[in-house]
Amino acid sequence: MNKTGRRTVITSKTDIMLTKNEFRGRLEGVKCILLDLDGTLYQEDHIFDFTLEFLEGLDACSIKKIYLTNNSSKGRSDYYKKLTAMGISLNEDEIYSSGDATLDYLKRCTDCRRVFLLGTPSLEAAFTAAGFTLTTDAQCVVMGYDKTLTYEKINQAYKLIKSGASFIVTHPDTLCPIRNGGFDIDLGALMQPLIYATGVAPVIIGKPHAPIIDGLLEKLSSESGEQFNLQSLAIMGDRLYTDIRTGKENDFLSILVLTGEASRDDVARSDVVPDFILERNVDLLNYLPDI
Numbered sequence: 001m002n003k004t005g006r007r008t009v010i011t012s013k014t015d016i017m018l019t020k021n022e023f024r025g026r027l028e029g030v031k032c033i034l035l036d037l038d039g040t041l042y043q044e045d046h047i048f049d050f051t052l053e054f055l056e057g058l059d060a061c062s063i064k065k066i067y068l069t070n071n072s073s074k075g076r077s078d079y080y081k082k083l084t085a086m087g088i089s090l091n092e093d094e095i096y097s098s099g100d101a102t103l104d105y106l107k108r109c110t111d112c113r114r115v116f117l118l119g120t121p122s123l124e125a126a127f128t129a130a131g132f133t134l135t136t137d138a139q140c141v142v143m144g145y146d147k148t149l150t151y152e153k154i155n156q157a158y159k160l161i162k163s164g165a166s167f168i169v170t171h172p173d174t175l176c177p178i179r180n181g182g183f184d185i186d187l188g189a190l191m192q193p194l195i196y197a198t199g200v201a202p203v204i205i206g207k208p209h210a211p212i213i214d215g216l217l218e219k220l221s222s223e224s225g226e227q228f229n230l231q232s233l234a235i236m237g238d239r240l241y242t243d244i245r246t247g248k249e250n251d252f253l254s255i256l257v258l259t260g261e262a263s264r265d266d267v268a269r270s271d272v273v274p275d276f277i278l279e280r281n282v283d284l285l286n287y288l289p290d291i
């Protein structure tokens with residue numbers, strides 16, 4: 001065990017997937033599934049035609065859902081609008097982004113309340129609503145997926161970090177998928193100039209890192225009044241190096257679906273091995289009790 005209570009997990013090619021019976025057994029303890037969005041529930045703006053049946057099946061088994069995204073450029077209300085427009089019935093507080101997790105981390109683990117934020121207007125609004133003061137006289141620099149990034153902002157961030165301000169980034173993705181199979185540059189690349197110039201490694205909050213999972217466990221436990229732990233969780237996603245690594249590095253159940261980025265060939269070549277592979281999200285219902 002390490003100091004967070006997790007096993008020290010070393011991901012290696014020797015990891016093996018669960019058998020069908022082992023998978024069924026592990027699912028018996030799962031009370032909440034963390035759902036990746038693009039590639040898992042929908043592709044771009046088109047919901048898979050089996051996704052609503054899957055979500056209704058989880059409801060029938062009383063399994064909670066968290067819609068989990070690393071993208072901190074959009075707020076909860078943006079995702080709420082997108083998901084409801086697809087016909088998904090949900091509450092806004094079932095959405096948890098790396099931006100939400102960063103707010104929870106700052107409140108839970110630091111005394112930083114004055115923040116220099118590199119972020120979009122929606123992320124700025126979330127910080128202000130949570131009681132943080134956005135200022136250049138800051139205790140910490142928080143870098144989100146800032147599509148309004150300027151030289152002035154990044155230079156100010158450099159000066160603050162060099163002067164001792166903490167350096168926190170919302171998520172590590174290098175590229176963000178866009179329409180027609182292309183990609184935009186994302187925060188994992190945009191943070192590199194600051195790391196290079198300051199020599200400071202940031203605290204990273206989002207998938208596959210621990211703070212987003214610690215934040216979720218606390219949120220789930222406090223909202224429901226019952227205890228959630230790593231054995232209560234599973235994550236389902238289409239990317240090995242974010243979604244599946246989140247499960248492997250944090251020591252909880254990981255399920256790969258083949259409707260997005262990764263294929264079985266990718267799994268065969270990867271050091272990150274999911275606990276189980278399903279063709280589609282809805283295939284999980286075959287392994288849940290009382291369906």
Ligand SMILES: [Mg+2]
Binds near residue numbers: 037237238239260
């Ligand atoms: Mg995805």
